[in-house]
Amino acid sequence: MCIRDSYWGWRAIADRAAPDVLPQAGTSAAQLRAVLTLALGLEYFHAAALIHDDIIDRSDSRRGNPAVHRFFEARYQRHAAPGEAEHFGVSAAILLGDLLLTWSHELFATALAENLAEDVRALARRRIHTMATNVTIGQFLDVWAESAWESRSTQEAVQESLTVLRYKSAKYSVEAVSYT
Numbered sequence: 059m060c061i062r063d064s065y066w067g068w069r070a071i072a073d074r075a076a077p078d079v080l081p082q083a084g085t086s087a088a089q090l091r092a093v094l095t096l097a098l099g100l101e102y103f104h105a106a107a108l109i110h111d112d113i114i115d116r117s118d119s120r121r122g123n124p125a126v127h128r129f130f131e132a133r134y135q136r137h138a139a140p141g142e143a144e145h146f147g148v149s150a151a152i153l154l155g156d157l158l159l160t161w162s163h164e165l166f167a168t169a170l171a172e173n174l175a176e177d178v179r180a181l182a183r184r185r186i187h188t189m190a191t192n193v194t195i196g197q198f199l200d201v202w203a204e205s206a207w208e209s210r211s212t213q214e215a216v217q218e219s220l221t222v223l224r225y226k227s228a229k230y231s232v233e234a235v236s237y238t
Contacts, residue, residue: 196225
């Protein structure tokens with residue numbers, strides 16, 4: 059997903075959304091700027107979540123490229139002992155993920171400072187906080203499920219997997235549209 063997709067997603071539903079939830083398609087430049095800034099903040103948030111997820115899952119790649127921690131590890135190996143490279147890669151990736159989270163929240167704050175009604179800003183803040191909480195809960199549930207998978211039945215494991223997916227991604231993407 060990219061900011062262009064976020065923009066067109068907003069345009070697809072803006073005219074049907076309640077006016078107190080999303081600005082309508084015929085909005086002012088300030089409101090459009092707020093929507094695009096929120097979308098960019100969401101992209102940064104998503105990128106941070108993926109970086110952290112790859113570390114937690116010990117993934118070596120993401121979409122055919124080295125995962126961020128593996129990228130930093132490889133860069134460091136050129137200059138230092140291999141034993142330190144893995145630690146450097148993980149540390150650098152965690153810090154990059156944290157930096158992206160910080161930037162995402164700065165972008166959210168900037169967008170909400172635009173000329174939007176206070177109730178819209180309050181609703182957006184609640185949704186942003188809920189999104190961050192849900193993704194973190196989903197990530198924890200993923201770690202928890204992985205740690206005890208052998209003690210669960212197939213049916214329990216499938217249900218846990220669906221819950222993990224719901225919290226890690228669905229709640230801040232597909233389900234978020236239906237929040238009230």
